[in-house]
Amino acid sequence: MFTQRTYCGEVSDSQSGERIQLGGWVDKKRDLGGIIFLELRDVSGIVQIVIDSSRSPDIAAIAETVRNEFCLRVEGTVRRRSAETVNPSLATGALEVEADYIEVLNSSLTPPFPLDTRNSINEELRLQYRYLDLRREEMRETILARHRATQVIRRYLSANRFIEIETPILNKSTPEGARDFLVPSRISRGMFYALPQSPQLFKQILMVSGFDRYFQVVKCFRDEDLRNDRQPEFTQVDLELSFVTRETVIGVIEGLIAEMLRATIGLEVELPFPRISYDEAMTRYGKDAPDTRFGLELVDCGDIFKGASFNVFSAALASGGIIKCLPVPDDGAISRKMADDYTEYVKTFRAKGLPYVRYREGDFEGGISKFLSESERMALSKKLDLKGVMIVFFGSDREGIVNDTLANLRLKIGRDLNLIDESRFNFLWVLDFPLLEYDEEERRYYAKHHMFTAPREEHVALLDTLTPENINTIKAQAYDIVLNGVEIGGGSIRIHNTDVQKKMFEVLGISEEDAKIKFSFLLEALKYGAPPHGGIALGLDRIIMLLLRRNSIRDVIPFPKTQKGQCMMSDAPSPVSPAQLRELYIKVVDK
């Protein structure tokens, strides 16, 4: 029916005088009686259609009956608008199409919510009618930007000799890491596949196979609770390279991200990205993914309070904890009430309280100031370089709690005081992660990244003298990339030496037998001339979310799940028939 359709948003001045065909949806209708204006919308944008009832009464009669979101075929002549009727807020605003043919291809119910973006709409409703939500300009732009991003990823990586290879979705469940989504096997009674948390093992196998540069834009699955930036299924840009060091991986990713920024939001980014060590990030910001768009750094002041009379501090130090503080310039914005709110806030991170003092031109007042000795005051104002009017918050507890607390408090104050320049995109490499972490309760070691991550070569020997105390001296060849305080990717150079891998399993308390059952194929493969290799995975959804400044990851995923993991549109998950369950040898039991 359409012989040569023109896209609404692409009607151009060069077509002036030409007769064109359009297909789209009624975005708006302005019926002035004798003249009717329709705004017709398709994936490319909007163009104004004019119908003059005195010149074409039949067409005007049809136009009168159309409503918003009717699907139309329109034919007519492109013409320039007179100077005083140009609409500068529309890309095609200098033009319009005088219709000589209108056909209602399909009528539409009145949409349950307005499709123009002025008002915020209940997200539940948007998700229920996602097909309408996706017609909104904001969502359309998001989907298109995401498309451009994935196109650039494929083009850039292909140009850099990466090969796109698919890996299985039905996979083997592996221990550790996130909870697996399981898929029961019908053919093998009582057996289960797991959906991949990432293609980790397979991409390493591909290195052994000699595909020295692999990539995939791939769905990954983790059965954990949802968050603003976490969905049970999400997309990774996954890569792996042979014969490389960390620097090669970093270089490839920096080039890729620069291209992605250009393609999605037209921004030039400065390379290379700054780098920080894990230790420094933890010291200065209290977390391994710092937001560097503003200052307010943490300062360790355990040394100042070594002999403190203030019980809270001395007790924390005595039990092996630390004391850090967060000095904040305060021109009165942090009122007493706010300080109290912050005390409540830090309790969510398991802090017992939030000691603070006010500093005013050399004097300490309020809060815990009466517990500070003269020498402590001196040392503090020197170490923190206190000037003018400031408020200093303290954290004193186990290291993890102090860092967690002050890192989050820093972010909250940064937002409250408007210290964050929202226009910035601060990329940051975080390097030299510890190889292992120690679980106090289970009294065992865990791999911080994963168990195939290589230690730094000069630290391999330290594995023999490992204790929970010296654990942080063993660094991994692991790296994260952070954007505005959000981890957007992480990877490592892998272990390709069987002896080192054995040692790693030993440390993690995984017996040779266990390892064989769980990863025998990878361990076997590594014995057949595995090349040194490493890689990284980027969280595509998160990157798009940050670049487009969307509020949540759900806003950049076409069909996301709610916090309870449900799809409001399709109603998944849902019960299945008893017959289906029987086939799978599955019985649903009560709690």
Next chain:
RNA sequence: GGGGUGUUAGCUCAGCUUGGUUAGAGUGCCUGCCUGUCACGCAGGAGGUCGCGAGUUCGAGUCUCGUACACCCCGCCA
């Protein structure tokens, strides 16, 4: 598993503190008028199980308890 916020017209929200006549606004929707609008304008009209269920009370949108759903956070996840 835990903490918090919300749920009133198709949509966005007010009303709840201090229970009391017929639950309002804007917008959308419907009808009529209107030949240069672009958030068109003007006039008229329809539209409500105040999420659901108990309770307190002479009387509950409003107070209490429970519950469902959505969102944010802790745990979980890297």
